[in-house]
Amino acid sequence: MSTEPAAILSGVVKSYQMDAVEVPVLRGIDLLIRPGQFTVLLGPSGSGKTTLLNLVGCVDRADAGDMVVAGQRIDALSDDALADFRAANIGFIFQNFNLIPVLTAFENVEYPLILAGMAIERRRKRVTRLLEAVGLADRGNNLPGQLSGGQRQRVAIARALARRPKLVIADEPTANLDSRTGEAVLHLMRRMQDRYKISFLFSSHDRSLMKAADDLVSLKDGVIQSIRRKAVDAPADSAYDSTTPGQPGDHG
Amino acid sequence: MADLLLAVRNLLRNRRRSLSTLVALAIGLASILLFRGFQTNLGATMLTAVVRAGGHLQIQHRDYFLFGGGNPGAYGIPGYQDLVQAIRSDAVLSPMVQVATPMMRFGGLAGNFEAGISRTVIGTGYVAEDVSLMRQWNEYAIPVLRPKFPLEGTAQDSAIVGVGVARVLQLCAPLRIADCPVPEQAAPQAPQGKTKALPDDIADLAMTENAAQQAQAKTGARLELLSSSSRGAPNVAALNVVAAEDQVFKELDEVAVLVHLGHAQRLVFGRSPPQATAVMVLLPRTRDLEAATQRLQQIVDGLPGGKALAVRSFVELNPFYAQSEQLFDFIFGFIFVLIGGIVLFTVNNTMNTAVVERTVEIGTLRAIGLRQSGIRRLFLLEGFMLGCAGAATGIVMAVLLGQAVNLSGMTWLPPGSSERLPLQLRVLGDAGIVAGTALGLIAIATLSAWWPAWRAAQLKIVEALRHA
Numbered sequence: 241m242s243t244e245p246a247a248i249l250s251g252v253v254k255s256y257q258m259d260a261v262e263v264p265v266l267r268g269i270d271l272l273i274r275p276g277q278f279t280v281l282l283g284p285s286g287s288g289k290t291t292l293l294n295l296v297g298c299v300d301r302a303d304a305g306d307m308v309v310a311g312q313r314i315d316a317l318s319d320d321a322l323a324d325f326r327a328a329n330i331g332f333i334f335q336n337f338n339l340i341p342v343l344t345a346f347e348n349v350e351y352p353l354i355l356a357g358m359a360i361e362r363r364r365k366r367v368t369r370l371l372e373a374v375g376l377a378d379r380g381n382n383l384p385g386q387l388s389g390g391q392r393q394r395v396a397i398a399r400a401l402a403r404r405p406k407l408v409i410a411d412e413p414t415a416n417l418d419s420r421t422g423e424a425v426l427h428l429m430r431r432m433q434d435r436y437k438i439s440f441l442f443s444s445h446d447r448s449l450m451k452a453a454d455d456l457v458s459l460k461d462g463v464i465q466s467i468r469r470k471a472v473d474a475p476a477d478s479a480y481d482s483t484t485p486g487q488p489g490d491h492g
Numbered sequence: 493m494a495d496l497l498l499a500v501r502n503l504l505r506n507r508r509r510s511l512s513t514l515v516a517l518a519i520g521l522a523s524i525l526l527f528r529g530f531q532t533n534l535g536a537t538m539l540t541a542v543v544r545a546g547g548h549l550q551i552q553h554r555d556y557f558l559f560g561g562g563n564p565g566a567y568g569i570p571g572y573q574d575l576v577q578a579i580r581s582d583a584v585l586s587p588m589v590q591v592a593t594p595m596m597r598f599g600g601l602a603g604n605f606e607a608g609i610s611r612t613v614i615g616t617g618y619v620a621e622d623v624s625l626m627r628q629w630n631e632y633a634i635p636v637l638r639p640k641f642p643l644e645g646t647a648q649d650s651a652i653v654g655v656g657v658a659r660v661l662q663l664c665a666p667l668r669i670a671d672c673p674v675p676e677q678a679a680p681q682a683p684q685g686k687t688k689a690l691p692d693d694i695a696d697l698a699m700t701e702n703a704a705q706q707a708q709a710k711t712g713a714r715l716e717l718l719s720s721s722s723r724g725a726p727n728v729a730a731l732n733v734v735a736a737e738d739q740v741f742k743e744l745d746e747v748a749v750l751v752h753l754g755h756a757q758r759l760v761f762g763r764s765p766p767q768a769t770a771v772m773v774l775l776p777r778t779r780d781l782e783a784a785t786q787r788l789q790q791i792v793d794g795l796p797g798g799k800a801l802a803v804r805s806f807v808e809l810n811p812f813y814a815q816s817e818q819l820f821d822f823i824f825g826f827i828f829v830l831i832g833g834i835v836l837f838t839v840n841n842t843m844n845t846a847v848v849e850r851t852v853e854i855g856t857l858r859a860i861g862l863r864q865s866g867i868r869r870l871f872l873l874e875g876f877m878l879g880c881a882g883a884a885t886g887i888v889m890a891v892l893l894g895q896a897v898n899l900s901g902m903t904w905l906p907p908g909s910s911e912r913l914p915l916q917l918r919v920l921g922d923a924g925i926v927a928g929t930a931l932g933l934i935a936i937a938t939l940s941a942w943w944p945a946w947r948a949a950q951l952k953i954v955e956a957l958r959h960a
Contacts, residue, residue, distance in 0.1 A: 299859050299953040320863050327861020334957070338856040342501035352860050354494040399860070 244311045246273040246407045246439035247296045252305035254291055254462075265291045267462040269305070273407070273441055274455060274469070278433050281443040282450070283459035289443040290411055292459065296441055297409040298326050310406040327355055331400030331438075333410035333429070337392040339384040339399070345391075346371065346380035349398045356403055370398040373435070374428060390421035394428060401432055408433075410442045414449070426452055495866070499873040502846065510878065513842045517882025518889050520831040521933050525890035526897075527827055528925055529917035531820045536632035536921070537906045537913065538817075539778065542810045544627050544638060547591065547772030548781055550809060551575060551792055554802040556769060557809070564598045564760055565722030568767030569801065575771055578791050585787045588780045590629065593622030594768035596756045600719035602653075602749055604661040611660050615717060615749045617756025620644040626774050635914045642735035648755050651715060651731035656746030658713070658736040666713040667736045717749060722761050729759045781805060828929065832936045835882075839875055839940035847871065847948045854948050855956025864949035871948055875941025879934035887930060894919035 252269040255262050265288045273279050273296070281289045294300040295307065298314055307314050310329040317325060332338075339348045349370055353363040371377050374394040384392050393413060400408050410429065414422030430452055433440045442453070450456055458465040503510045553560055553567040560567025569575065572594045579585055579592040596617040603610030620643035627638040642652050655672070658664050664672030713733035721727045731751065739745040751759075757766035775784055785803055792798045807814050847854070854867055894917040902915040920926060 294954050297859070299855075299957070320865075323858065323861050323863045326859065332856075332859050334856070336852070338852060338957070340498070340853060340856070342498065342505050347497070351494060355861050355866075 244275055245308070246275050246277075246279075246310065246441070248272050248306075248308045249296070250306040252292075252295060252302045252307060254288075254295060254300070254302050265462050266295070266302075269462075269464060271457065271464060271467070273439060275406075275439050276433075276437045277454035278430060278440045278452065279442065279455040279457060280449060280453035281441065281457050281459060282445065282447060283443075283465075284445055286461075287445075287459040288462040289445075289459055291462075293409050293411050293441060293443050296407070297330055297332060298322050327352065328403060329406045331403070331405040331408040333393070333396050333400045333408060333413045335412040335415045337384070337389070337396045337416075339392055339395055341384050344381050344383055345376060345387065345395045348384070348395055349402050352399060352402045366402065367398075370401060371395075373432065374398045388421075389417050390425060393417065393421075393425050397425070397429060397432060401436060401438065404436060405438060407439045407441060410440060412443055412445070414444070414446070495870055495873055498870055499877055502850070502870075503874055503877060506846070506849075509842055509845070513838055513878055514882045514885060516838045517835055517879065517933065517937060518885035520835050521883055521886025521930060522889040522893060524824075524828055524831055524929055524933075525887065525919050525926060526893060526917055528824060528929065529890070529894050529919035529921060531824055532918040532921035532925075533916045534820065534906060535817060536918065537634055538813055539806070540630065540632055540634050541906075542806050542813050543774065543778070544629055546806060546809060547593075547626065547774040548778065548806050549773040549775075549785060549788060550770040550804050550806075551773070551788065551801050552770045552804060554800055557802070557804060560769065561597070561599070564596055564767065564769045568596070568722075568769055569594075569771065570765060570767050571795070571797065572768040572771055575792070575795060575801075578795065579771070579773060579788070582787065582791055585784060585791065588775055588777070588784045588787075589773055590776045591622050591625050591774040592771060593619045593626075594753060594771050595619075596753060596760070596767070597769045598719055598756060598760050600717050600749070600759075602657065602661060603716045603718065604663060604714070605716055606714070607662045609661050610718075611657070612747065613657060613717070613749045614744075614747045615719065615751060615756060615759075617751050617753035618643065619753050620646070622772075626772070629774055629776075631776070631778060635916065636911060642737070643750060643752060646734050646752075647732065648752050649730065649732050650734045650752065651717070652735045652737055652748075652750040653715065653733055654739040654745035654748035655736045656739070656742060657748060658733070660746055661715065663713045663715070663733055663736070667733060669736055715749070717751075717759065719759050721759075722764060722767075727759050727762065729755060731755075828932065832933065835933060835936050836940045839878060839937045840943060842878070843871055843875055843941045843944035844947075846874070847944045850948075851951065851956045851959035854951055855953050855959070858951075858953045859957065867949040867951075868945040871941050871945030872938055875945070876934065876938040878941075879937025882937065883930040883934050886933070887926065890919045893917075 249269050249271045252266055253264070254266040255264040257263075269292065281292060283289050291300070295302050296309060298309060302315070309325075312325060312329075314322065314325065339345075340351065343351060346367055349367045350363055353366065358366075368377070368380075371380050374397055376391060376394055376398070379387060379391060379395075384395070387395065396413075400410075413429070414425055417425060426449060429440060429442070432438070454470045456466075456468040458467075551569070553569060556567040576592050576594060579589060598615050598617075600613055600615050601610055602613040618641070620641050624641040624644045627641055643650055653661075653663065655669060658667050658669055659672050662674065664674070715731040715733050717729045717731055719727055719729075729751075731749075737750075739748045753768070754766075761767060773784070773788065775781060785805060788803050792801045792803060795801075857867065858864075897915060897917050900915070903912040904915050905912050
């Protein structure tokens with residue numbers, strides 16, 4: 241497992257233009273996301289969780305501040321370079337699953353590997369293994385419309401992991417699932433994270449998910465309220481080291 | 493490959509919309525191809541008419557076309573027999589030539605002196621057997637063949653006139669021409685009891701020049717043709733009119749008198765060496781025109797006095813044909829632009845709707861690493877595939893509709909023809925045009941997708957992902 245931080249954010253500022261009004265969303269975020277950890281962003285709606293995920297996931301650009309993701313300064317990357325960077329380093333799991341509706345479950349997982357130019361035999365083996373890992377080996381030929389919400393999200397998890405990224409971004413992945421399915425999906429993500437040693441950055445406003453996290457980042461009104469980091473190798477229910485708004489170098 | 497898969501699946505995703513766009517494309521292409529099929533058939537019909545009448549090529553005195561119409565003596569070809577022989581015996585040219593035959597055109601005055609009527613005419617002397625052969629030329633399988641040239645096998649003093657000449661000179665009754673009106677105030681008839689209707693001086697001339705023919709002259713439609721000889725003296729031939737033929741254009745129909753070449757030459761050149769105003773060359777295959785022209789020019793240049801001659805193609809000799817082709821090409825272009833515009837907006841609308849519907853999908857594809865160019869490629873590919881499917885369907889539709897029209901038995905009167913012909917649409921008559929038109933429409937369909945594709949690629953990922 242890499243010891244390089246999954247992401248380092250320093251003084252990151254982001255605002256959106258709403259008609260003539262500029263609405264600040266993130267107000268100087270300093271954060272270090274530890275490698276191989278399951279980091280949960282907690283906060284109410286409008287706290288800036290999704291915006292922060294978008295910035296770390298490199299699908300949006302900060303107005304100010306420095307960002308290093310998977311060891312790469314991303315501020316100056318061109319649009320194409322950023323697309324290539326995302327393809328190679330970042331996996332996405334969306335609240336609405338966002339599977340390509342015209343592709344089967346197998347093809348959805350395969351698509352990022354096709355973009356990567358992976359040879360067909362190797363690619364198919366990997367997709368088969370991933371579908372087995374998420375418990376959908378027998379659903380490969382189903383279109384997303386033929387799958388339940390939980391199954392779709394499992395396909396999305398397999399797709400996010402297909403290129404063995406350094407970081408997986410999951411924006412409220414359980415919000416559209418019932419509590420039991422949501423718990424199962426969360427459990428699966430945790431299992432995958434353990435298995436592949438990939439950093440997960442997960443957003444939720446459900447405080448009951450706290451126990452699944454290695455690191456907890458609380459956001460409110462675009463400001464980090466607290467960062468609580470579990471000691472490495474500590475049991476899942478052990479106490480967190482608690483810090484107030486973190487410095488980039490503060491990684492517990 | 494992934495792009496192709498996605499494009500196909502996305503087109504199949506909204507079948508009704510894709511199908512309606514495809515049908516619009518197909519109808520557009522089929523309309524263009526059906527019109528082109530009509531145009532191709534019209535072109536073939538007109539080409540056949542002009543080639544049957546004057547051959548593919550004519551060798552004339554270089555100034556005859558512009559200045560020599562009424563002066564065969566000054567602009568004739570003195571050694572035309574050598575030229576015809578050279579054409580027929582040339583190892584390179586002769587396989588490309590079906591008929592090489594002289595003709596002579598001259599101006600004159602035709603009179604029906606029994607009716608007391610005369611008018612100016614344009615006489616043409618032909619080798620009747622050669623003209624009969626030319627009339628059977630049918631490279632493009634036009635469904636109606638012209639009848640044998642009525643002069644073939646007739647006496648040397650025989651003539652054919654335009655129906656208009658027969659009408660004006662009141663020869664309809666003896667020629668048994670139906671629907672031939674007689675003027676209410678007919679021209680004064682020759683006084684009864686007078687056996688010789690011709691004025692004395694002209695009758696004497698005619699009798700001198702045509703004593704033999706006069707002896708054999710039959711009763712019926714007769715014509716006296718007055719012309720000036722190459723030396724400027726008047727000369728007259730008494731002709732036995734064997735038939736009247738519609739010359740299609742009224743102006744030509746009212747002046748055309750067709751006679752045997754020898755007779756025309758005697759009328760104009762008397763006992764001087766005969767000349768022709770042109771040598772007509774008919775090719776079995778029109779595609780040999782350029783090669784035949786080049787070789788013919790070499791042969792002409794090699795003959796004594798050949799520098800004074802020019803080789804002219806049927807296109808040059810028949811400005812009406814070239815103008816008609818240009819007119820129909822223009823109409824074809826106009827229709828193509830019109831339908832191309834409709835196709836452009838139809839495909840553009842379809843692709844714009846697809847972009848709106850698939851905004852979240854676009855955001856997802858971009859998030860997982862597809863570049864902007866990949867998004868553009870995806871939508872352009874969909875436009876291209878719609879174009880291909882529409883083109884293929886359009887060609888099939890055009891062929892089937894064309895066949896239906898061809899088998900329907902409808903007839904029409906084409907320009908340059910005196911008889912109604914079965915309506916034929918040669919949809920696949922010009923494979924190059926069919927391919928070009930289909931490719932043009934595919935290009936328009938692809939181009940129509942360019943703006944929506946560009947717009948899709950420019951979407952901000954976070955905004956696309958937020959799209960409801």
